[in-house]
Amino acid sequence: PVTVEMTLLAEREENQVLTFDIPANRRLTILVDSYIKNDGVAISLRETSGRPFVAERAIYAIGPNGAWTGGHTSV
Secondary structure: OEEEEEEEEEOOOOOEEEEEEEOOOOOOOOOHHHOOOOOOEEEEEEEOOOOOOOOOEEEEEEOOOOOEEEEEEEO
16 A cells, blocks of 8 residues: 655645555546646645555546547656
8 A cells, every 4th residue: 555645736726735545556536626626736746655656647628518528648
């Protein structure tokens, strides 16, 4: 298992620091919009338990009618 500290650096809202415990050989999806809405956000991840982990960022574009219009990802 790993413990990951995620800092959300918002453009206009207050920054937030969240901690997640992730079981070994599992994945966790974090919906940033659940914490900061309608604002630009940069994210910093820090593993705090001394174990390796991999993070992937996926961004999805939703059009005005609520339909998915595209997206991209980065490891």
